Amino acid sequence: MSILITFLSLAIELVLGYPARLFDAIGHPVTWFGRLISFLDRRLNRATDSDADRRRRGVVALLVIVLVPAALAFWIEAMLWSIPLGLLITAILATSLLSQKSLAEHVEAVADALDSGGLDMGRIAVSRIVGRDPEKLDRAAVCRAAIESLAENFSDGVVAPAFWIGIGGLAGGVAYKAANTADSMIGHRTPRHEAFGWAAARFDDWINLPASRLTALLIVLAAFLVKGADAKAAWHAVRRDAKKHRSPNAGWPEAAMAGALGLALAGPRSYDGVMVEDALMGEGGRRDDVESTDVRRALKLYRVADLLLIGLFGVVAVVVILA
Template sequence: MPILITFLSLAIELVLGYPARLFDAIGHPVTWFGRLISFLDRRLNRATDSDAHRRGWGVVALLVIVLVPAALALWLETLLWSIPLGLLVTAILATSLLSQKSLAEHVEAVADALDSGGLDMGRIAVSRIVGRDPEKLDRAAVCRAAIESLAENFSDGVVAPAFWLGIGGLAGGVAYKAANTADSMIGHRTPRHEAFGWAAARFDDWINLPASRLTALLIVLAAFLVKGADAKGAWHAVRRDAKKHRSPNAGWPEAAMAGALGLALAGPRSYDGVMVEDALMGEGGRHEVESADIRRALKLYRVADLLLIALFGIIVVIVIAA
């Protein structure tokens, strides 16, 4: 049942996305999780506490952030399965945990902005999807940032929630999304969150391990099918570079994308005025990335995403046949 729900959710969300009217009316699960996380951060993360106490309270906060929404989702899913068309309704609800359509739209908007409005408009567009300092990015850096975001968010925003939906149904998908939102909000090495957000950051690393590897594989396979992409280069880049990334997960899809497109991604980047040193993913021309490369990356992403949907479809057929 969870596999079928995941397959249906992927297919529906790819076409419909998350309607803007629905977001305006009720928000989005990420905004709901965000309110809970902000509340717990204000109440439990006290600057007067020792790091050990803050780390302990961070563990408590993470348990609440993950278990409360997951328990509600499990109750709702159990209720829905007992009514006609309940499975379809569950699948439609689960589409809110995926971001196939919006991810492509946001990344494509960067290429469109660069082509129609130049560097300034490109910086504005890319600032909506990355956390680095946009005013320090030249045209090539804007393009690299968009491609890196596409690769990493394909893993975090599509493959990982689909994976946990397939494992644990709606509750599994909700638990993943809540934990991933917690990491994005409090899992930073800042004075306020280094101790309190430790559990959120480590847990997010763990739950993204399988999806990041699967994402890299999907990109490599997609490179076989996309004209001009280099599947062999993608595979070699993953094997050589993925583990050099400061993140245990982000390097896998980024290296695969870099190798497939013949680019060099990652490397030193500036966040809030702080330069973060990171290894290069891929061996391509780092200073020759253009908006056309963003569009090449999008083609690769769309094929890899279809392969993901096909994978779940094949599993559904196998399970039904068995």
């Protein structure tokens, strides 16, 4: 039934998203996980401890971050199975772990801001979805950043949670989302988190591995269906460039998107004044003529790839139910 729950949650979240009124009233699972992570970071991550002690404490923190919410989710799902419409309610709860609708809205907002308000407004819009220094981005760089974020977050925010809901139900999705949030908060190579966040960063790399490959395949398949996209170039870029990315997972969807659109993504980027070197995904070098129209082309690819994902879970759910 986990596959059916995933299909239903994807279909519902695509249309409804996470209502703003609900967020204002109770927050969001990511904010709940964030409070737990911040608490453990303050209590367990002490600058006076050795790196070895901080690494061990980071492992303990990760276990708490993942297992406590997952156990609660498992209990809730078990209780729901004993009531009418329990499966549907479970699917509705699982929609909070997905971000199909909000991802498209945030990326489209960048294109809209560039078209209506120019570079300054585009920088403000893109700063809401990427961590790089927005004041150093020209118009083309703003567009590339939005497209890169779309590709990577399609994997992290949609495909990966869907995959783990399919594997482990609501508990599997919650465990993934908690671990992914931990990586985003403490999985950084900074003096404070290099040791303490080591486990969170490595674990996040591992749990995102299957989804990143699946995301790349979905984008390649979508490129067959979207006019003007190049599926062959997308596949070639994935095979040639994905493993060159500094991230073991982000390069797969970014390379697929770059090849499909005929762009070069990734490469050197500035975060908090520090230049981070990375390989280019795709061919042709960094063009200066990347525009809001390219962001909208990427959104078309994303939407088709997302529908393919939903269709995949629908087909698998039917096969499993009939088997």
